[in-house]
Amino acid sequence: MSWTRSRRTRLTAALGAATALALAGCGSSGSGGGSAGFITGKGGIATVPAGHRVDAPDISGTGLDGTGTLKLSDYRGKVVVLNVWGSWCSPCRAEAKGLQASAEKYADQVQFLGINTRDTDPANAVAFEKNFGVTYPSIYDPDGTQILKFPKGSLPPQSIPTTIVIDKDGKLAARAMRAMSTEDLDKMIEPVLAESK
Known part of the structure; x- marks a missing residue:
């Protein structure tokens, strides 16, 4: 096996592992490391103290409804809840109605925004939203491009x-x-x- 072919094999394996990690969640939970400046409390929620936070990436894309571009930066000045989901994901289905209920509860104070990923046909994601009554907007990100914008160590x-x-x-x-x-x-x-009060 040539050096180039060996390198290509290692690269393919590394990309496969990264993809598996991204998809593994449909059921797993992770924890944050203290060295990155965040801590994981009870229930697996990682938080960062106000003085140590990093900027959210410039997330943007076409909305699932196909009309216009959605930008995370458009909601600056408001607290935003960003949910990464896929119509094929069982835990996503389990949490959908609760997310919508919270979006309604906090409607005057918080903007909810979804990132739909790994759905090769947006019709599946649109059907998911209709089925679970989700009314807040979602960016269609089938290949995970927007997800990869998050800075390492954040x-x-x-x-x-x-x-x-x-x-x-x-x-x-x-x-x-x-x-x-x-x-x-x-x-x-x-x-x-x-913190805003």
Whole structure:
């Protein structure tokens, strides 16, 4: 086997492992490392203290409804809940109604935004939203391009589903890499909202 072919094989294996990690979540939960400046509390929610947060990446893309471009930066000045999901993901289905209920509960204070990933046909994602009554917008990101924009050592989505809370200054404040209940979401959202008061 030539050196080039051997290198190509290693690269293919590395990409496969990265893809497996990204998809492993449909059921797994992760933890944050203290060296990255965040801590994981009870329930697997990683948080970053206000003075140590990094900027959220410039997430943008076409909305699932096909009309216009959605940009995370358009919501600067508001707390944002960013949920990474796929219509094929069982934990995503389990949390969908609770996310919608929380979006309604916090409608005046928090913007909910989804990133739909790994759905090769947007019709599947649209059907998912209709079935679960999801009304907040989602960016269609079938190949995971937007997910890969998260800086290393921050709070990147490493599994599906992942829910991230972004503070009003556009910084990554909290992350959970599992299906969320409304109570879990309250625990992530309320401390970040309290910073604005």
